[in-house]
Amino acid sequence: MSWNKEVHDAGRKAICKFWYFCNIPFIAARSPYWQGMIDAVTICGSGFKAPSDTELSGPLLLEMVEDMKVDLEDHRQSWSQKGCTIMTDGWTDRRNRTLLNFLVSSGGSTMFLKSIDASSHVKNAAYLCEAIEEVIDEVGEENVVQVVTDNAASYVAAGKLLMERHPKIFWSPCAAHCLDLMLEDIGKLGWVKECVERAKNICKFIYNHALVLSIMRQYTGERELARPGITRFASNFLTLKSLLKSKASLRRMFVGEEWTSSSYATTTAGMDVVDCIFDEPGFWIPCAEIVQVTEPLVVLLRVVDGEKPAVGYIYEGMDRAKEAIRSIYAGVEDKYRPIWDIIDRRWHNQLHRPIHAAAYYLNPSFRFRADFKADEEVLSGLYSVVQRMVTDTTATLLEMDAFNNASGAIFASQLCKEGRTKLQPGRKF
Incomplete structure (x- = not known):
């Protein structure tokens, strides 16, 4: 059937009616099965009859379970x-x-x-x-x-x-848990703790009062503040970052007529929030510093907590995060050392394992870079892993030699070289 705008608009509205009536979360539209469902229904044509609730909860459910078992069996084969x-x-x-x-x-x-x-x-x-x-x-x-x-x-x-x-x-x-604990430890530093608590009070005050929240949204253009969570300490620092982004809007809000004429403007809690919003040296300067310092760790946390395998990126990621923090403080050791000490305690006592060093060494995107470093810690981790895992050491040493020199039919190929940065380690073309 040829494309017809009116027909397509009607189809999209029909989907919207179903979606809104059933109160389906909007994020469900990101499902990998969403567009596939639409494509399949389109192929079936206008006479397609949707399954009933009985079919969905009965025979079709059992059929999908069997299909899923087949898919999982394919996953098992990869083990x-x-x-x-x-x-x-x-x-x-x-x-x-x-x-x-x-x-x-x-x-x-x-x-x-x-x-x-x-x-x-x-x-x-x-x-x-x-x-x-x-x-x-x-x-x-x-x-x-x-x-x-x-x-x-x-x-x-x-x-x-x-x-x-x-x-x-x-x-x-768990790398994500360890990184979150690093952020928790940073959050215990006196000046950081004070700033985070003030940020929490701002968010709590705004979101606990409907009128104040409405006024804020008028000034921020519906941009929300990232409110602290109860499980992830990283959320505290995301809150600070969101406040920084809305700093100018919040300042305009708290001098605007909507706020000054409201009953909340004369309350103790309201005045405390205003004092904080206009406290440049006491709140905003440390807020910006904390966001800068923790951003490298939050970025790494997103990597290890994502969908892609991260073991080959943890070792280099920690080094990069530490160097970024040192750079923020222009190399002044008295400034960056307290943060480094917190990171090192968790890294050396909990997170770091030989397999991380080995995965760093064997990750082509790092191994063949000009700034690649194979120090004693990295080599010790690599040899420890190889010795623990392999039985045929001779063949393994030959393979490692070919890998290091980018030689042989595989490692020397142009396709393999191009895949160093384009593919995840362990993935085939």
């Missing part, structure tokens, strides 16, 4: 070819049950494996290690390269026990 990472975390549901989730990541994609109810068990190192070992047996020990958990003491102990029992498996703490 033996590319190796995989087992990820686990614990949470408490609405029924106050303690659940342990297990996911398997391989080749850039992740699948949920299972969830177990651990409510009747003491979550000590021995129990957690046994629970993880059951998953390792299910996945196949020969396929598992790494196990990732959070940084709770019981998980750390379980990880060490796991590596003792399984000589070829690595345990690593």
